[in-house]
Amino acid sequence: MLQEPIFLKPVLQERIWGGTKLREEYGYEIPSETTGEAWVISAHPNGSSTVAGGEFAGKSLAQLWEDHGELFNKKTSGEYPLLVKILDAADDLSVQVHPDDRYAQEVEGEPYGKTECWYVLGAQEGANLILGHNAQDKSEFEKMVDDGEWEQLFRYVKVQKGDFVYVPSGTIHAIGRGITILEVQQSSDITYRVYDYDRRDKDGNTRELHLDRAKAVTNIPHEDVKLDFGTIEKDDMTIQQLVKEEYFTVEKWEIDGEAEHSISADFLQADVTEGHGSIEVAGQEYKLAKGVHFILPNGVKDIKFGGDMELIVSHP
Structure with missing residues (x-):
């Protein structure tokens, strides 16, 4: 893996x-x-x-x-x-x-x-x-x-x-x-x-x-979709769920310091939209900055973050 x-x-x-x-x-x-x-x-x-x-x-x-x-x-x-x-x-x-x-x-x-x-x-x-x-x-x-x-x-x-x-x-x-x-x-x-x-x-x-x-x-008549999901805070990390629908789940992750997180999805897509920091996977640290995009493949379960940054994270 x-x-x-x-x-x-x-x-x-x-x-x-x-x-x-x-x-x-x-x-x-x-x-x-x-x-x-x-x-x-x-x-x-x-x-x-x-x-x-x-x-x-x-x-x-x-x-x-x-x-x-x-x-x-x-x-x-x-x-x-x-x-x-x-x-x-x-x-x-x-x-x-x-x-x-x-x-x-x-x-x-x-x-x-x-x-x-x-x-x-x-x-x-x-x-x-x-x-x-x-x-x-x-x-x-x-x-x-x-x-x-x-x-x-x-x-x-x-x-x-x-x-x-x-x-x-x-x-x-x-x-x-x-x-x-x-x-x-x-x-x-x-x-x-x-x-x-x-x-x-x-x-x-x-x-x-x-x-x-x-x-x-076209959908007729138009109906607005109501989205109302909660926010989870742990360590120096805030996770806000933006949407969880048939085709994808999308969350905003904000890191302000250090945080550990466990992944349950088959794989994760991640886009750094603000700031900079690092992610640690299997004891190896990788630098992150605004404009960096990556996938955490199946088998990566536990990660650590450090820094001051915002990510949009998605998976099917």
């Missing part, structure tokens, strides 16, 4: 709405001034993270999942289940919706739909996002879409650093300008665009919309 963290190098993705925060805030070597996404823990075919060191250095996470299922206590032949990203929205993202598993499998031939959640890493004053819609039934929804009544249709929510948002499949949503988020999601890249502000790409073309499929998968 591997008794060490698996550190990962992110895959950087250019986007029409991206910016430079992934370089400025996290020190990543971005490919352009419009870099929107860092896929920091990913085994998806459109961008698989690679192992940064240790026994499996240079291998992709997809290869590890395929060839070393024991690292994850892998029980099925399916795809790696989750994907973690950091998104820098220098401009508004398109308004979009994602299908559930059944629709993704039957219509797209893909293994997973896309339920996701967002932890807000930063937000300029007054920043907001779109979450849900105001239509009361399917006919009203379709009429508002067909008539382009976007301001009346979309629900706007103000956010600030530290907020958490759960976005089940079928939820109309968009991240607004000036927001940086860490996203934990099912490992899916299926997006149906509903509205894109009539933007044009570098070649002067408007981006494709997917209105028929969006109408087919």
Whole structure:
């Protein structure tokens, strides 16, 4: 059994709405001034993270999942289940919706739909996002879409650093300008665009919309999901559960000093979002800092932390 963290190098993705925060805030070597996404823990075919060191250095996470299922206590032949990203929205993202598993499998031939959640890493004053819609039934929804009544249709929510948002499949949503988020999601890249502000790409073309499929998968009427989980404090560590749903559990761990912790999940994904410190696994210490991402594989049960840092931790 591997008794060490698996550190990962992110895959950087250019986007029409991206910016430079992934370089400025996290020190990543971005490919352009419009870099929107860092896929920091990913085994998806459109961008698989690679192992940064240790026994499996240079291998992709997809290869590890395929060839070393024991690292994850892998029980099925399916795809790696989750994907973690950091998104820098220098401009508004398109308004979009994602299908559930059944629709993704039957219509797209893909293994997973896309339920996701967002932890807000930063937000300029007054920043907001779109979450849900105001239509009361399917006919009203379709009429508002067909008539382009976007301001009346979309629900706007103000956010600030530290907020958490759960976005089940079928939820109309968009991240607004000036927001940086860490996203934990099912490992899916299926997006149906509903509205894109009539933007044009570098070649002067408007981006494709997917209105028929969006109408087919959108939850109507929209219902907010109520999340209310407790906080555990032990030693110099605070654990706040953010969501525990069908596809993933996500927690925020805050370390202020030294703490020991035992792991019961098959494996853990961890993203250092603030500060710096260290983790000790099997008597070996590893340095951690903002922008570092790693997996604690199956078999790692007891860990020790030191330092002053915040991590977002997730598992299937």
